Amino acid sequence: QQQVKQSPQSLIVQKGGISIINCAYENTAFDYFPWYQQFPGKGPALLIAIRPDVSEKKEGRFTISFNKSAKQFSLHIMDSQPGDSATYFCALTLKQGAQKLVFGQGTRLTINP
Amino acid sequence: DAGVIQSPRHEVTEMGQEVTLRCKPISGHNSLFWYRQTMMRGLELLIYFNNNVPIDDSGMPEDRFSAKMPNASFSTLKIQPSEPRDSAVYFCASSLDRGLYEQYFGPGTRLTVT
Numbered sequence: 001q002q003q004v005k006q007s008p009q010s011l012i013v014q015k016g017g018i019s020i021i022n023c024a025y026e027n028t029a030f031d032y033f034p035w036y037q038q039f040p041g042k043g044p045a046l047l048i049a050i051r052p053d054v055s056e057k058k059e060g061r062f063t064i065s066f067n068k069s070a071k072q073f074s075l076h077i078m079d080s081q082p083g084d085s086a087t088y089f090c091a092l093t094l095k096q097g098a099q100k101l102v103f104g105q106g107t108r109l110t111i112n113p
Numbered sequence: 114d115a116g117v118i119q120s121p122r123h124e125v126t127e128m129g130q131e132v133t134l135r136c137k138p139i140s141g142h143n144s145l146f147w148y149r150q151t152m153m154r155g156l157e158l159l160i161y162f163n164n165n166v167p168i169d170d171s172g173m174p175e176d177r178f179s180a181k182m183p184n185a186s187f188s189t190l191k192i193q194p195s196e197p198r199d200s201a202v203y204f205c206a207s208s209l210d211r212g213l214y215e216q217y218f219g220p221g222t223r224l225t226v227t
Contacts, residue, residue, distance in 0.1 A: 010142040032214035043117075043218030044156070089156060093214045100146075100169060103217060108137050 006104030008088050014112050019077040021107045023090035027069070031075050031093040033066060034101070038087045047088070048075075080111045115139070117219035119205050125225045131193040134222045137186055138207030146216060147180055147190050148204040156204075162188065163210070195226045 006023045013019045024034075029094055034049035050057045050064040050073065057064045063076040090104040118137040126132055147159040160170040162182045170180070177196070182188040190205050192199055202223050206216040 034214045041220075043206070043221050045218065046215050049214055091214070099213050100158055100161055101214065102158075105155045 004092055004102055004104040006107060008107060010108045012081075012109070012110045012112060015080065015082060017080050017111075019075075019080045019084065019109055021075045021088055021090070021109070022072060024072045024073065025092055025106050027094075029048065030095060031095055031099070033064065034091050034093075034108070035062075035064060035075050035083045035088040036091060036103070038089065038106075040086075058110060077109075080109075082111045084112050085109055085111045117205055117207055119163055119203075119219035119222050121222060122220060123223050123225075125227065126195055128145055129194045130226075131191065132195045132199075132204075132224060132226075134190040134224070136188045136205030136219060137191070138188070138205070139217055140186070140212075142207035142217070143185065144208045144210060144213065145182060145188050146206040147188070148206065148218075150202045150221070151193050151200075159190070167220055175184055192216060192224075195224075197226045200224055200226050 004025050017040040017104055032049050035047045036044035038044040048059050048062050048064055050066050055066055061078045066073045087106045087108050089106045091101045093099055093101055120135045143164050145162040148156050149159055150156045157172055159172045160180045161168050165182045178192055180190045202221045204218050204221045206218045209215045
């Protein structure tokens with residue numbers, strides 16, 4: 001079964017700093033690499049997504065970087081704010097069989113004011 | 114514009130009882146997903162419907178779990194009999210076919226089985 005390994009499990013960053021979350025995958029049969037953000041008591045919500053033919057995508061303070069040869073992708077949050085404190089999940093969509101999302105284990109991000 | 118609606122939001126039940134969780138997807142979405150979230154196992158896909166038909170139920174833990182989607186606007190996840198290890202937050206999500214990576218999650222149902 002396809003797996004996505006996410007690190008770190010938890011991360012504490014000072015306000016204004018850069019938060020970096022990494023994910024590694026094993027297989028190559030995928031379509032998209034989305035990142036989801038989840039606040040306590042809420043369901044996950046799509047934050048940003050990247051296609052495998054693109055090496056980087058930026059939306060505001062959020063940037064996804066994709067390294068196909070290393071089979072890794074990462075989320076960078078620039079100028080991190082206390083409101084960014086949440087759990088972040090990387091994911092990928094499988095091409096083989098029934099298409100579905102496979103999620104990483106999640107990273108609990110805390111931004112200290 | 115209403116998002117995915119789930120009910121109940123919280124459910125506390127005793128071991129052995131039947132539990133039914135309900136979901137109303139976003140209108141126009143034709144894919145529906147049931148997930149379970151726990152600290153130990155993270156976010157797990159239980160079952161996935163497309164156009165009301167179950168496509169992949171490989172994540173359903175065991176025969177105690179069953180899911181139905183009688184029409185495009187309603188789905189249920191039933192656990193019978195429930196066990197303490199079923200305690201988790203259960204999410205329903207929906208998406209358009211072409212935007213499969215873009216799933217819209219409901220607020221979840223927190224299930225506690227004592």
